[in-house]
């Protein structure tokens with residue numbers, strides 16, 4: 001242990017972990033640390049740990065073929081065109097599960113748990129498309145806030161953190177980033193004020209900046225959403241109401257953070273425009289602005305919160321913002337041997353192939369990147385993403401960073417891929433992301449509120465008071 005409390009070079013640290021001398025090239029990546037606490041808390045930027053590398057703009061870890069990566073026709077996704085017969089079948093199944101669960105007061109899925117989940121479900125507030133009511137105050141004399149694009153991005157990151165968001169990025173509207181959005185979602189022209197035309201928005205050319213941000217979803221609460229095989233009505237797969245609350249809460253939190261951020265920007269004399277978040281949009285925005293990498297289940301996976309961010313929210317603005325680049329935290333490499341989300345998927349919708357591919361799984365995927373493509377048809381036929389949260393909860397990157405081992409595992413995974421398989425197996429062996437027992441579900445209602453951690457995630461930071 002002395003090693004950990006004396007001045008320790010990166011080589012000694014790696015040696016302590018048994019990594020030195022294996023020719024991995026990690027020595028050039030890690031800075032010097034005095035102890036493990038310093039390693040765990042060290043950051044290379046305001047919101048990033050030292051092991052997260054920034055890449056070139058428009059060059060994420062997933063290779064992109066810009067000849068194929070085009071605006072997406074969202075009507076091709078069964079999420080937007082699910083036949084009524086499939087919806088009816090899923091609703092009938094869920095009704096039967098709920099009838100049994102309510103009548104038996106099944107722990108984690110009783111009417112009490114359902115009511116609790118509904119309390120958080122999509123309550124917003126979602127700002128209007130052009131932002132909440134707000135304007136430049138008279139005292140500003142008609143002059144909007146003036147600062148550099150870099151400072152504005154930093155300013156918004158600081159503000160969003162206080163509003164409750166954990167990660168903030170930015171992109172500039174151009175030929176590449178416009179391809180992230182579905183067809184006809186935004187039409188840019190030489191007008192002064194944004195206008196709405198049915199579902200299309202006429203956007204002034206000057207509103208060429210995109211702010212991206214996300215809140216954290218409560219991982220601990222989410223684990224109460226996993227339904228154990230055969231022990232509960234409905235069997236393995238569909239989610240339990242007690243954990244489902246975390247999803248609704250995160251959606252609501254992200255909407256609330258967006259509301260506050262848009263109101264702030266409008267109060268400083270700028271426009272804001274938001275036109276909904278779509279399946280294909282939120283992942284592209286998150287990957288290209290460095291919120292995270294695209295993980296195996298086609299969602300954004302972040303270095304510090306794993307898949308426990310609900311979605312990447314955004315708005316367009318004419319406030320100058322400095323774009324933030326994609327990141328490399330070793331996640332895509334880790335996914336190659338982990339496959340926890342794939343193994344946990346009740347509808348086998350997630351690829352279990354070891355390596356990434358250019359081949360889309362169906363017309364519901366947008367081609368043009370080398371990654372893992374999800375089978376949206378089987379996922380949506382199962383009733384998801386509404387009916388299931390298994391893939392999201394399984395991810396080893398979800399674990400709270402407060403335990404010292406977790407930042408170390410993240411750092412090693414980011415710098416030394418040869419240990420990825422071991423960490424993935426260890427995650428299984430330690431029993432992380434397992435369904436909760438009946439008594440755990442029951443005891444949740446009588447938990448120690450004074451010492452309970454992670455009850456709410458709308459609000460970001462390390463310390464409580």
Ligand code: SF4
Nearest residue numbers: 345379384388390391
């Ligand atoms: S949400 Fe879809 S992809 Fe994810 S585990 Fe459930 S069925 Fe599978």
Ligand code: SF4
Nearest residue numbers: 295335338339341395
């Ligand atoms: S569970 Fe494993 S394979 Fe899936 S996204 Fe997370 S790290 Fe990747």
